[in-house]
Amino acid sequence: MKSVQRAFDVIDALWKLDGAGPTELARTIDIPRSTAHVYLQTLASTEYVVGADGTYELSHSFLSMGSRLKYRNQLYQVSHRSLRVLTDETDEIVTLVIEEAGEAVFLHNETVQRRYRVA
Structure with a gap:
């Protein structure tokens, strides 16, 4: 070991x-x-x-592994659509944070999708 x-x-x-x-x-x-x-x-x-x-x-294999862990997380699976709705309704960034080994882990940020018109 x-x-x-x-x-x-x-x-x-x-x-x-x-x-x-x-x-x-x-x-x-x-x-x-x-x-x-x-x-x-x-x-x-x-x-x-x-x-x-x-x-x-x-x-970058660590990044790939971390991303797969995110999508495997049950809380993320049940909340990601609600996070998007909340972001759309509030026009604010919404962050999903979990606790692991006494530390905060930022699991997901749902960002505001601004639409710009070009005149």
Whole structure:
């Protein structure tokens, strides 16, 4: 299980560093450079990390996963139409927020759709 925790340490470090090579990553999370390289290569094989020119960063796979989580959420499923109606009626942005692990998670913003006429 330590390897799973370490993989998340790598992901967290890549986020904080806005990308890194094996040397910088190893220094940041205090592991050997060779170990950092193995983790980066393994995460790259999952497509959650992408690398180019010796620098690795998080991929947009996290964004895709997060989006799918939103649409799978039951509260979102039952409320998204009502959010749109409320936005249309009030001409205000409506935000759906849930609590997870003691933190507020902004699940959805329904924005005002302004219509402009070109004369």
